[in-house]
Amino acid sequence: DIQLTQSPSSLSASIGDRVTITCRASQGIITYLNWYQQKPGKAPQLLTFAASNLQSGVPSRFSGGGSGTDFTLTISSLQPEDFATYYCQQSYSSPFTFGPGTKVEIK
Amino acid sequence: EVQLVESGGVVVQVGGSLRLSCEVSGFIFNDSTMHWVRQAPGKGPEWVSVISGDGGTTHYADSVKGRFTISRDNSKNYLFLQMNSLRSEDTALYYCVKQWELRTSWYFHVWGRGTPVIVSS
Numbered sequence: 001d002i003q004l005t006q007s008p009s010s011l012s013a014s015i016g017d018r019v020t021i022t023c024r025a026s027q028g029i030i031t032y033l034n035w036y037q038q039k040p041g042k043a044p045q046l047l048t049f050a051a052s053n054l055q056s057g058v059p060s061r062f063s064g065g066g067s068g069t070d071f072t073l074t075i076s077s078l079q080p081e082d083f084a085t086y087y088c089q090q091s092y093s094s095p096f097t098f099g100p101g102t103k104v105e106i107k
Numbered sequence: 108e109v110q111l112v113e114s115g116g117v118v119v120q121v122g123g124s125l126r127l128s129c130e131v132s133g134f135i136f137n138d139s140t141m142h143w144v145r146q147a148p149g150k151g152p153e154w155v156s157v158i159s160g161d162g163g164t165t166h167y168a169d170s171v172k173g174r175f176t177i178s179r180d181n182s183k184n185y186l187f188l189q190m191n192s193l194r195s196e197d198t199a200l201y202y203c204v205k206q207w208e209l210r211t212s213w214y215f216h217v218w219g220r221g222t223p224v225i226v227s228s
Contacts, residue, residue, distance in 0.1 A: 050211070
């Protein structure tokens with residue numbers, strides 16, 4: 001099974017900060033990596049798919065990158081509505097695992 | 108509009124059984140691969156199971172293999188999850204999720220609101 005790790009597990013940042021979250025896979029998954037944002041009481045929402053493709057309707061301040069085993073999600077200028085938990089998820093092979101999450105909080 | 112509406116979640120005792128349902132609308136159901144994803148209180152999402160559009164291919168997480176069965180009724184636009192031998196660690200909000208297929212990949216596209224399952228001892 002493919003394991004996903006994320007770092008950091010949580011971070012505190014200010015409005016306007018650049019934030020980068022890392023996701024590492026236990027084996028190569030090419031670009032079969034998606035990023036989701038989840039707010040309390042809501043289902044996860046897709047941000048980027050296939051490592052670097054921005055989902056329609058998602059602000060351009062979000063960007064994804066990477067391939068193989070190392071991936072990133074970057075928020076170029078943090079906005080108030082971005083405080084949430086972020087999860088990576090691999091679609092390479094079953095079981096289709098999620099990372100443990102990164103909680104982004106207000107400094 | 109694509110809609111996924113789960114039902115069937117209740118409080119059940121350890122060792123008991125439960126069948127979750129998901130009624131779908133707004134898309135061609137038998138063309139769509141569907142998943143169940145669960146989320147325990149205060150935890151991240153955990154993928155549970157997937158079924159192909161024709162129902163011929165299924166996969167399960169190791170944690171539920173042999174206890175849970177995913178199925179679908181394409182004539183009625185329903186997805187199901189039969190849950191047997193329930194354990195306290197199965198307590199979670201269970202989401203029905205529609206997959207979006209890309210040429211070389213896929214992602215979780217539309218999520219229902221979830222149905223809560225509480226396994227009590």
